[in-house]
Amino acid sequence: MNSDSKPVVVMPVERKNGTFALRLCLSQGELSFDMMKRVMDVMTTYDLPTLRATTGQRMNLEGIPADKVDEIAAALGTVVSKCPPGVSVCPGNVECRYGKQETRELGRMLSSLLKENGPYPFKVKTGVSGCSFGCGLSFVRDIGLVGKKSGWDLYFGGSATFNPGLGILLGTKLSADEVRDAVCKALIFYKENGKKGERTSRMLRRLGHEVVAEALK
Numbered sequence: 001m002n003s004d005s006k007p008v009v010v011m012p013v014e015r016k017n018g019t020f021a022l023r024l025c026l027s028q029g030e031l032s033f034d035m036m037k038r039v040m041d042v043m044t045t046y047d048l049p050t051l052r053a054t055t056g057q058r059m060n061l062e063g064i065p066a067d068k069v070d071e072i073a074a075a076l077g078t079v080v081s082k083c084p085p086g087v088s089v090c091p092g093n094v095e096c097r098y099g100k101q102e103t104r105e106l107g108r109m110l111s112s113l114l115k116e117n118g119p120y121p122f123k124v125k126t127g128v129s130g131c132s133f134g135c136g137l138s139f140v141r142d143i144g145l146v147g148k149k150s151g152w153d154l155y156f157g158g159s160a161t162f163n164p165g166l167g168i169l170l171g172t173k174l175s176a177d178e179v180r181d182a183v184c185k186a187l188i189f190y191k192e193n194g195k196k197g198e199r200t201s202r203m204l205r206r207l208g209h210e211v212v213a214e215a216l217k
Contacts, residue, residue: 007077101147
């Protein structure tokens with residue numbers, strides 16, 4: 001195996017059949033050539049069957065025997081107990097003909113804001129979409145941004161779980177600086193008003209959409 005290739009940050013996940021997966025903690029779903037080569041070398045060396053993409057733009061290396069998970073994780077790179085908060089992003093206007101805004105930089109800003117304002121009552125999923133098609137799943141994320149020609153629409157409290165719903169619209173035609181301020185305000189509100197184990201969507205239902213929207217004006 002080539003030890004010169006770039007190490008990968010991984011999180012072990014135990015499966016119900018007794019095997020493990022190693023989740024690749026990717027940023028915006030990007031897997032460099034060096035990272036890919038290291039993963040492929042490990043899969044070849046240990047005869048691992050499957051690398052699966054997730055909805056959160058990460059990847060799971062599946063089918064790892066319990067007695068090999070530590071060894072394989074060390075071969076891949078750095079082991080963490082939990083992946084850093086991720087942001088789902090679409091290609092944006094740099095690559096997609098439908099894109100109205102560039103998404104990658106705003107995705108990096110969101111990732112930084114999540115780290116700066118945490119911890120939170122429960123997980124916070126975020127998405128950035130360069131247009132109203134919403135390929136970054138922005139409408140059903142805790143924090144969702146949708147690009148328009150005139151700026152960004154900001155949604156809060158969306159959910160795609162067993163009780164799905166769209167987020168409430170907190171702002172429209174926002175600049176990047178206005179997005180930063182509004183997202184910080186929303187995250188702090190969630191941190192101060194959400195109950196432990198409660199997603200933003202449940203908090204919205206408990207407090208009332210109108211109450212939350214008024215508080216976040």
